[in-house]
Amino acid sequence: MSDVVVLFFLFGLVAGLARSELKLPAALYETLSVFLLLAIGLKGGEGLAKQALLPLLPQLGAVIVLGIAQTLIAFALLRAAGGFDRANAAATAAHYGSVSVATFAVALNWLATRSIPFESQLAVFLAVMEVPAILVGIVLARGIRRDTDWRRLAHETFLGKGVTLLLGGMAIGWAAGPDGLAPVKSVFYDLFKGALALFLLEMGLIVSRQFGALRQRGLFLAGFGIAMPLFSALLGLGTGIALGLSPGGVTLLTVLAASASYIAVPAAMRLAVPEANPALSLAASLGITFPFNLLVGIPLYHQLATYFIGESP
Template sequence: MSSLDPVILFFLLGLVAGLLRSELKLPGALYDSLSIFLLLAIGLKGGQGLATQPLAPLLPQVAAAVALGVVQTLLAFGALRWLFGFDRPDAAATAAHYGSVSVATYAVATAWLAARAIDVEPQMAVLLAVMEVPAILVGIMLARGIDRRTDWAALSHEAFLGKGVTLLLGGMAIGWAAGPDGLQPISPLFVDLFKGVLALFLLEMGLIVSRQVGELRRRGLALVVFGVAMPLLSAPLGAATGVALGLSVGGTTVLATLAASASYIAVPAAMRIAVPQANPALSLAGALGVTFPFNLLVGIPLYHRLAVALVGS
């Protein structure tokens, strides 16, 4: 790349401003609105693509995405517990973050590929939604096992009907029902403005990441090493899964990126309910303070090169 993507520069602006303790701050309501917009826009785009193809062939891909999320959570838990010395609740909660996915990282990856005219299968938005859930359930079981006190109704509601999953699946349902022609009247909002909204969202993400520095200092090198090593382990698993499913270079890149990402929306909300004894600052410091910027600045181009090597140009 001859220059950084503008959306990544917005992220760096927020990060530097936060580290320098600038007075820059976005209203909390605006951040929530930007999140809703991005989730709906991603869902609509995926649903629009799904309207043009049969749904039955997606079932093996959904099953593979679920299996990928489960395997990643177990690998992360083992590494955190026995290599990095985390206690069981913190290891399970952090592993759930890394077994799940980041919508913002997905949005940046798809925008990065679109800028280079690299096509991506429309069902990747479905896999994005599917991969939110398995890690939450596995993380809960790793943290405390299954017993009669487990409130599965509350946990299932949080996992399957949380804001992120609801907006993604709802957007896909609307896009699928309306089809490409039906979405034309709203495409100026949800398509043309997508990258500008993503830039504002990443500006706020940079500010949020700057606030995780304190936790990174307290935990030391272990969290930084894990936050970089885990995506480098997960991305090849995602890429290999993409190849096995017959995805294109773009689809394989996105699946590798999803595998390498870590959740910071759906999983923290579920873990607060299910594993209250875990330290949420620890998980967010790794996911937001290390893995998110690593994927934005280094990971996505690296995962694309891996996809080209495996699939071919």
């Protein structure tokens, strides 16, 4: 049976395609985004408080290399097979080298409902993997040019809402520890699934509006939006196994690798590569890859993880 949060996404998708008047208030959508990012950060920070941070540095280096490699591979495919111009290929590739917080949140819930453990540093990986793809995408699109406002771009990239909330939540969770977080767990932990369900309802409505953009390069974008995450999933799977992660941890790293950003990267690309058409990258990342990962990808990636390293103890 499907997770109830995925059913909320399907409800929003069907309602949007049927041109229903259903719509969540913009303020509620923003509030849910803040809540989910903070909750994920707090959970990751709580876990980090229980372990040494120095041994994580090689792992962080590995996931940074993973994100850069995905961006370069996606760029080459979009240029060679898709015939994309340099700007659109770079912008779209950056989406696929970065990560989706919503997909990660659904994967967290998927593992939690099945009592599958995973390493706490995966929330750190989430924050770290957002940034490198953006920087590589900008360099691929523009090169090292004097007219690039790197100071403004760095502020947008490193101090954007998503990264700030994740890192802030992790810092609070790490500083407070399990005992210090006890008074707020009823809000940030117990209500997580309900907030995620409402968030995915709105995501279904948003995805339904991206189908029109698929008409421009529909067949290629549909194929790329499925093939690229599957290929990236294999890279994430191999990286997770090499890092010695548990089956749950490998699943989450595979989900991160297979996901595509549709929040942080579009904001940065609008600033750095304004000539790129955001409809193309969002149609692929949000219209194809996001629902594919929710409906098919997450359970598939867990099956791959357990096939190669066995079930969690």
